[in-house]
């Protein structure tokens with residue numbers, strides 16, 4: 026799907042709604058309140074009506090599109106732009122691309138981006154196979170100059186990736202063994218084949234008991250980044266390149282990510298990363314948007 030495709034195929038509100046209906050209710054329109062089958066009303070507004078609970082709704086009711094004043098075609102364009110921007114796109118850039126330099130409001134674009142991002146959330150799944158895990162520091166003063174610049178006021182992100190599979194980023198309060206153990210227990214299966222870490226002291230203590238014997242390390246302080254052992258490639262390069270992609274997003278696109286919204290940006294990045302080879306990223310994102318709950322401006326800025 027390209028921007029030209031979006032502009033050509035989804036040129037009216039009606040066409041956008043038709044697609045959203047198919048994505049939200051692949052087995053026929055259902056009432057969001059009581060799940061009964063609903064009928065379309067004979068109006069131009071594409072409203073549905075549920076006889077069971079006397080509820081009238083549209084395809085965007087109760088989703089991230091809820092109460093939007095932005096035409097759906099612009100929503101579709103914004104979604105495509107965010108899907109295609111490997112390193113993310115700032116709300117300001119998006120506003121200029123869709124509305125123009127002196128039109129549209131930054132606040133509208135910012136809220137729009139956050140609602141798309143909010144929908145870009147993975148279904149929870151335990152990782153198995155060969156796992157790489159590492160931690161990194163985001164934000165704070167001079168963070169881009171590296172860890173040597175100090176870790177104060179920085180946010181800690183734990184990255185876990187299954188080789189040939191999914192990536193997860195988790196924002197934690199502190200880089201401690203306890204935090205790592207919590208993340209590993211929640212996201213990594215007991216049946217994991219191998220866990221590769223660096224020699225940080227966090228890991229021997231941070232791994233749950235069932236995972237300790239699966240650990241292999243690379244010795245970064247001895248300039249070792251890749252090692253082969255019994256046919257296994259022992260390296261944390263995959264998760265480290267995912268971190269650097271995220272950091273390039275901050276430097277090049279978002280400029281600054283507050284700790285409050287960090288998890289949302291991490292979600293966006295991993296959602297896109299995990300579908301980088303997929304041909305249905307755009308449709309997949311729209312499907313998430315039309316099935317994710319409402320995100321109000323008040324919730325976002327609370």
Ligand SMILES: [Zn+2]
Pocket residue numbers: 056057058059060061075076077078079080
């Ligand atoms: Zn109903």
